[in-house]
Amino acid sequence: MPKSVVELWDPAFADRSPCFDTLRPALERLDCSRFPSLGCLQQLVDDIVPTCAKRALKLAPAESASPDPYERRVFETGELAVRSSHWHDLFNVLVWCVFPRSKAALNRRHVAEMKHEAPGRRGYARDALTQFDEDGVIVLSSAPELFELIRAFKWKELFWDRRAEALAHMRFFVFGHALYEKLLEPFVGVTGKAVLLDVPAGVDVTTGAADNRLGERIDAGMLGSPADLQPLPVLGIPGWYARSLEASFYDNAAYFRPGRRR
Numbered sequence: 001m002p003k004s005v006v007e008l009w010d011p012a013f014a015d016r017s018p019c020f021d022t023l024r025p026a027l028e029r030l031d032c033s034r035f036p037s038l039g040c041l042q043q044l045v046d047d048i049v050p051t052c053a054k055r056a057l058k059l060a061p062a063e064s065a066s067p068d069p070y071e072r073r074v075f076e077t078g079e080l081a082v083r084s085s086h087w088h089d090l091f092n093v094l095v096w097c098v099f100p101r102s103k104a105a106l107n108r109r110h111v112a113e114m115k116h117e118a119p120g121r122r123g124y125a126r127d128a129l130t131q132f133d134e135d136g137v138i139v140l141s142s143a144p145e146l147f148e149l150i151r152a153f154k155w156k157e158l159f160w161d162r163r164a165e166a167l168a169h170m171r172f173f174v175f176g177h178a179l180y181e182k183l184l185e186p187f188v189g190v191t192g193k194a195v196l197l198d199v200p201a202g203v204d205v206t207t208g209a210a211d212n213r214l215g216e217r218i219d220a221g222m223l224g225s226p227a228d229l230q231p232l233p234v235l236g237i238p239g240w241y242a243r244s245l246e247a248s249f250y251d252n253a254a255y256f257r258p259g260r261r262r
Contacts, residue, residue: 037084062084136179139196141197150232159250195223
């Protein structure tokens with residue numbers, strides 16, 4: 001049986017879709033002719049990741065990583081376990097490189113929330129933090145009315161009828177490393193968990209600016225519950241998927257759902 005594409009290295013994976021453009025600041029510093037080794041990734045981290053967490057980030061082979069709980073281990077020692085030739089873990093490292101302040105803020109919040117949880121129990125806040133870490137999308141816009149279309153699940157109006165406005169006034173940055181892995185083999189159904197951040201009109205928001213804004217919001221208590229995350233059918237974002245060029249694509253109510261279930 002042929003291997004799935006996610007089990008094979010593809011040096012041109014970032015050219016498959018604009019959804020991977022967010023990672024280019026990190027990818028441009030890597031030799032992508034083969035699956036990046038742990039040493040190459042550590043060098044990348046050392047070169048471009050500021051020490052936003054309690055400790056500088058140190059990558060470790062997953063098989064020899066400390067047995068301490070993941071979030072506490074990252075917080076206390078900076079140790080991040082990485083499996084060799086593994087897309088999920090590669091994307092996690094790359095997101096640390098592009099959004100270090102936000103990743104560090106998520107880690108701090110996890111550890112702070114643990115102190116208030118009963119043994120063996122996870123609270124709503126940590127569920128939200130985990131969902132965003134895995135499947136998050138940062139959505140920035142200078143047009144509040146476009147955010148209202150997302151909140152109202154008016155996907156065709158946003159992505160088709162008002163496509164020119166969305167392209168002009170919105171930016172979408174994939175944050176979740178599990179979402180990146182899914183987008184290697186996109187399927188109708190893949191959905192992100194979005195946070196909506198307003199920005200001043202006329203400002204071209206960079207990943208660094210988005211990272212600063214989001215990190216501040218997470219430290220201030222954003223993401224107290226999974227309900228704070230907005231479902232986002234990411235294949236509908238103009239240009240991210242071949243069928244986003246077809247108006248009929250947005251009529252698929254099983255994917256572009258009309259609202260939250262109560």
